Amino acid sequence: MSAPAPTLSDTEIRDLVLDLLESPEEIAIVQAGHPVLRQQAKDFNGQLDAGELDAFLALMRAVMHAAPGVGLAAPQLGIPLRIAVLEDQWPIPEEIGAAREREPLPYFAIINPVYQGLGEESVPFYEGCLSVHGLQGVVSRHRRVRLDWTSPEGESLSEEFSGWQARIVQHETDHLNGTLYVDKAVTRSISFNQEYAQYWAAPGVENARKGLGF
Known part of the structure; x- marks a missing residue:
């Protein structure tokens, strides 16, 4: 079943973004069950001017860092646009x-991205x-992908x-198609963060496979 189209107009989307940019409150990441996470995000086609887009991307990056996370898609802030920010600079153990x-x-921002698995x-x-606070799950994904996207400056890129x-x-682009990782996760692997850290946070998933039976 494909995700429904967003119901907001371009003007309504811009107004939501401006409200976020002007909000004195801490920006909340919307959680599973919010309808925007289950919609096809709209292609970005100039709903925001260059200054507004830059400010929105800066806000997304700040929210991502504060969470903390390695990616954030616009729908996770309630904005149904095909925009995401990605960055992974967190220190991790060498073995993992x-x-x-x-x-x-x-760090980089992707607009209207599409990925294709390679091999x-x-x-x-x-x-x-x-947007699925407190849970972890095993997801099998393409080891290699090609991503095509537009930069905030309007340049068509592929890498x-x-x-x-x-x-x-893959995770962030899926968000823009109304897909959450739990849709692709092995159901028996799903664990709360505390149990994941206690039992299954090995570099691989073999211990979890044996212990949880998947």
């Missing part, structure tokens, strides 16, 4: 980094989501990603 092919990912290889790992970077790309 090697097992998950997790290399630092410098046959897929890799299962635990992942979480800032290949692998390992954990490819996982971030």
